[in-house]
Amino acid sequence: MEGKLEQGSARIPADICLPAGCGRTCGARSQVSSSTGCAGMVFSMSHVVASAEKHVARAGVFLPPKRTLFATAGPTLWPSMLWPRSIPADAPYPFNEPGAEFCYFARNAIFWVVRELGLEGQEVLFPAYHHGVELGALLAAGARPRFFPVHMGMRVHADEVAACITPRTRAVFLIHYAGFPGPVEDVAELCRWHGLKLIEDCALSLLSRTGTRPLGTFGDAGIFCIWKTLPTPHGGLVVWRDKGRRVLPPPEKAAACRVASATANLFLSNLEVRWGAFGRFLRRSLSSTGSAVFETMNAPKDPLADDTFDPEFVRLGMSTICRWIIGAQHFPEIVARRRRNYLLLAEExxxxxxxxxxxxxxxxxxxxxxxxxxxDKEELVARLTARGVEGVNLWSQHHSACPKGSFPEVDEMRRRILELPCHQDLAAEAVHRLAVTVRETLAEVS
Structure with missing residues (x-):
């Protein structure tokens, strides 16, 4: 199938800047605002679904009877992935990169990269379309963001980034959205010309390339999220252009009970898909029991309970079990399946x-x-979930540092983009069923 598609808690500094022409400078000092999105696909889908169901209940919307889950928001865990093994030497970039540093979350890497590059108190150009947790990490590290526009289609124009540069600018933070490269070559050249640092946020673009060159190799640092693409309970990674550079502190171990709980959730999602109603009963029963046990035993705070930046967890390292799971992956097949599924959805x-x-x-x-x-995206999420599809209300909330109304096209994307799964677990038949389900659901709410 060809690549052509058919038609069919940190405080905010007082002088955070929006670009010239936007007409305002954000001076509010408020708490970082969370937003639901791909970053919550593994650990907070139950929260996302519950929120959507409450929303439609308040609106008096009748949902159809629940069907068996067949399309999870992200890939699930198979038992064969849990055998002890190391990451193979022939694993693709960034896993095979000398000096690659692993951490619990990509947001932790952002925090330490900002500190290592000496950007505390300095101006960093930052995309107006963002999740919020990456911005929270940047703010917590002491940088001062100045926002540049992002247009419909998640498009960034290098000339508009250039127009935002001021004498105070010291770095550019570029997000590659949903696996698709931003104008990284032009922005990298811009940074070289002006003597600026470039941070590539590849959290949404693990395993992606532009041409033959992997994303994350153009900037001073490339930051990756592992668990958005692979079925790990957590995991982040940073790679430096300077191969001898190190940024992460000695890693602290996350609470074993929390790592085990997140890993079990991935496995139980797998059982629900394969075993139908009984799998769903088993998943919900064990999840409820586990939550009760954790409450009783006064378990350590769960790093996955929230998708905002929490400095308490900034020193956590990646667990050994994540390395085992990474070592079990067949990376060329993952890329091929995701591409196939994306094109099938585009066609249908x-x-x-x-x-x-x-x-x-x-x-x-x-x-x-x-x-x-x-x-209404909340209603769509609830209706899709009832039909067995975990859709995600992508990045619907604005961060208080970049409020609604500052960038109209960003507002529209936050209002209109629904995230549908195309991951490697989905067979072609499941993708077809997903597309049929989406068409039927959209017909109901139109």
Missing amino acids: LGSVAAPFWSELPPGVCPLFYPLLVNA
């Missing part, structure tokens, strides 16, 4: 909404399929 849903991007360039490993909708 093109009549509902034009594909978000007109092409799937070679080298792109899509994280999810973004669908532009004109309906």
Whole structure:
């Protein structure tokens, strides 16, 4: 199948800046605002679904009877992945990169990279379209963001980044969205010309390339999230252009009970998909029992209970079990399946909404399929979940440092983009069923 698509808690500094022409400088000192999105797919889907169900209940919307889950938001864990093994030497970038440093969350790496680059108190150009947790980490590290526009299609224009540069600017933070490369070559050249540091946020773009070059190799530092693409309970990674550079502190171990709980949740999701109603009963029963046990034993705080930046966990390292799971992956097959599933969804849903991007360039490993909708996304999430599809209300909340109204196209993306899974667990038949389910659900709410 070709790549052509068919039509069819940190405080905020007082002088955070929006770009010239936006007409305002954000001076509010408020708590970092959370937003639901791909970052919550593993650990907070139950919270996301519960929130959506409460939303539709308040609106008096009747949901259909629940069906068996068949399309999880992210890949699930198979027992064969839990055998002790190391990450193979032939694993793709960034896993095979000398000096790659692993951590619990990618957000932790952002914090330490900002500190290592000496950006405390300095201006960093930052995309107006973001999740919020990466911005929280940057703020906690002491940097001062100045926002540049992101247009529909998650498009960044290098000339608009250049227009935001001031004498105070010291770095650019570029996000590669959903596996698709941003204008990284032009932005890297811009940074070289102005003597700026470049931080590549590849949290949504693990295993993606532009041409033959992996994303994360253009900047001074490339930061990756592992558990968005692979079925690990957590995991982040930072790679430096300077191969001898090290940034992360000696890792602290996360509470074993919390790592085990998150790992079990991934496995139970697998059982629910394979065993149907009994698997769902088993998953919910064991999850409820586990929660009760943790409450009784006064277990340590769960790093996965929240998708905001929490400095308490900034020194946590990646667990050994994540290395085992990474070592069990067949990376070429993962990329091939994600590309196939993305193209299948584009073909089947093109009549509902034009594909978000007109092409799937070679080298792109899509994280999810973004669908532009004109309906209540919370209601759509609840209805899809009832039909066995874990859709995600992508990045719907604004961070208080970049409030609603500052960038109209960002507002529209937050209002309209629904994230659909296209991960490696989904067979072609499941993707077809997913597309049919989405079309039926959209017809109900239109």
